[in-house]
Amino acid sequence: MAAAESPVLDVERHIKYWKRCHSSFLPAPYTSNDSTRLTLACFIASSLDLLRSPLTAPERASIRTWVLSLQHPGGGFCGSATHAPAGASAGDANLAATFFALVLLALAAVGTGSEKDEQNAFAGVDRKRLLVWLRRLQRDEEGAMGQVFWEGKPVGGYDVRNSYMAAGIRWMLRGDVEEGDERWVEDLDVEKLVRFIAQTQTHDGGMGETTSHHESHGGYTFCALSTLSLLFRSPSTGKRAEAADKHIPDSARLLKFLSHRxxxxxxxxxxxxxxxxxxxxxxxxxxxxxxxxxxxxxxNGRWNKxxxxxxxxxxxxxxxxxxxxxxxxxxxxxxxxxxxxxxxxxxxxxxxxxxxxxxxxxxxxxxxxxxxxxxxxxxxxxxCCSAEVATCIVKARDALLAAEKARAAMDWENDGFWYKSKSEFYDPCQEAAQRSYKCLYRNNGDKSMCTDYFQCVMCLPLGCGQSANGVCDRAYRDCKQAWTEKRKKEAGSFW
Known part of the structure; x- marks a missing residue:
């Protein structure tokens, strides 16, 4: 076939096909997929995005409202609203629905020309609750991910596709928050998950569903590699910190398997x-x-298919x-x-x-x-979406983290602490410690901004020492001990 005769992508026809899928009822064979509406919706919106056919403002608003309505109170998203009575939670949250819900929220925000729209894409997502739910889905013994909870335990097989969805959700929401930060949530056991992925490589180089004893498959191979890539992907730049096949036992055989598809x-x-x-x-x-x-x-995805x-x-x-x-x-x-x-x-x-x-x-x-x-x-x-959507996800996650930080700071300021009288504290040492700690938190650890709270006004009467600059030279524990001894002497007993 000459180059001029090569078939081409008919963009106009594809756009018509996808708009028809979006705006009308799907054919009867899709009835069995009703519980996976989020997945279908994500594919439709993402296809229009790849084809550079933007959604209208009402369509974006409708998608956003619908997706957030599927958020489960226990964390994660449900795949459809049709498996529960009106007003009740829309079934059980699962990994696939949650992955596609987050991507779909980003899809509803891109293409508007508004930076604010992209930053607000994840507004309304309960990030911390979702990440706690995600962590609970990981099985402690093997590190493999479940798909959904049943009677409080992760179920849904040990499929490597679950690992891919989990790694994607983790990257989209976790960010680079470190332990000690109020926004921090216990992470997946990455080391165990990596070991689980590595054990899925089969004798021919491809990856199987769960172990090396299963048949190799192109889809499982992609999911395994994407899992490893996402686990070590930078939260901000999107670049991989290490090669996707670093933890694969036999990279050469893996390439042979893929090339022979x-x-x-x-x-x-x-x-x-x-x-x-x-x-x-x-x-x-x-x-x-x-x-x-x-x-x-x-x-093909497997040999002889x-x-x-x-x-x-x-x-x-x-x-x-x-x-x-x-x-x-x-x-x-x-x-x-x-x-x-x-x-x-x-x-x-x-x-x-x-x-x-x-x-x-x-x-x-x-x-x-x-x-x-x-x-x-x-x-x-x-x-598996446009690079523009991936960039939007980064902006949305960062904005969500910033909002959580601001909300935590506001809660800190408005918890009534600063309006308590000294008599409301259990002891003066407690008051001194808490006031100084809160001041440091509010000023990002700058002690020079908190001089008043480090003075020995409360410590000195209790026997605490004082350094040259007027700051107490004993910690709360020493101050507490001095106060306890003082109480015993005055009252004859601690009480």
Missing amino acids: QFVYHADEETEHEDDEENFIEKELAQLQLDGPPTFVGC KADTCYFWWAAGALSLLDKESMLRSEPASNYLTGITQHRIGGFAKTTGAPPDIYHSYLGLTALAVMGEPKLKKLDAEL
């Missing part, structure tokens, strides 16, 4: 085996090395995390997506001849984006 696609063989959805002969792999490049390259649109994303996304995009035959792969599974009404089908669906249509776009399709926005592979 590609094979020469022949339409006649697809037709010949169309009755067998699972089988596809990969006898032509060697043709990828010939001087004459193939017209179409298909991708048919080409599938979504596996272009899992393979290309995983290779991009390893900075090995060059191992993907981008042009013939793009030709397959735009010439074979791109549908005439817009969207992408799973395989040739099938109708388009939301899942494959979205991952078809992300695959093209990671392969450098100029008609699409630049992609953030780890979060």
Whole structure:
């Protein structure tokens, strides 16, 4: 096929497809996906974002209100409001819904041209409660993540996809808050989680669902690599602190597995085996090395399977995390997506001849984006959304942390402490210690701003010493001991 005849991404048709998905009822086959509405909504909004088709102001407001209505009082987000009576909590929070809820809130804020809108994207999210919920979902023995709670215990398998969602949520909300800060929440056991991910590599180099005994899979491989990448991703710059495959036992075999997800696609063989959805002969792999490049390259997720649109994303996304995009035959792969599974009404089908669906249509776009399709926005592979949305998430998280800090400071000022009389304190040492501590907190540790609270006015009558600059030279413990002894002498007993 000549370069001029190469199929192209039909942006206009894709926008029409996604707007139809957004504004009308979805077809009947989606009924079984009703509990995952947040996921579907995120794919729809993110596709329009990648296609540079912004949402309207009313649509943004509606999305934001709906997403926040699914926030669970115990932390996290529910996938849909249809599994509980009106006025009740919308079911149980789960990892997937929470991940997509946060991305969707950012999607509702980008593209307005307002920095304030992006900073307020996470306003209303109960960050600390959510992170506490997230920590409880990690199993202590293996470090693997559950998906949801059942009778107070994490359940939902040991699937590596849960780890990916958890790592994404952690990066989106945790920030660089250190222990001792009022905004700090106990972190995931990162070391255990990394060990769990490392043990999923199988004999052929790919990653399995839970252990090395499971079948390798392109989707699990992407999720494993993204988990490691997100765990060591800078909260501010978005850059990885270390290679995504640093903790993978055999990186060379991993690359071999990913590169072999590609094979020469022949339409006649697809037709010949169309009755067998699972089988596809990969006898032509060697043709990828010939001087004459193939017209179409298909991708599968497992050995001896048919080409599938979504596996272009899992393979290309995983290779991009390893900075090995060059191992993907981008042009013939793009030709397959735009010439074979791109549908005439817009969207992408799973395989040739099938109708388009939301899942494959979205991952078809992300695959093209990671392969450098100029008609699409630049992609953030780890979060599977545009780089612009990832930047918005950073701004939203930082603004949420700043709001929490301001709220904590306000609570500190308005707790009534400063209006207490001395008689309301248990003892003068307690008053002196608390007033000095609060003053230091309010002035970021600058003792020069708190001289009045460090004077020995209260300590000296109790026997505390005084240094040259008038500051007590004994700690609260010594002052307390002196006061206790004074009380015993005066009253004959402590009381």
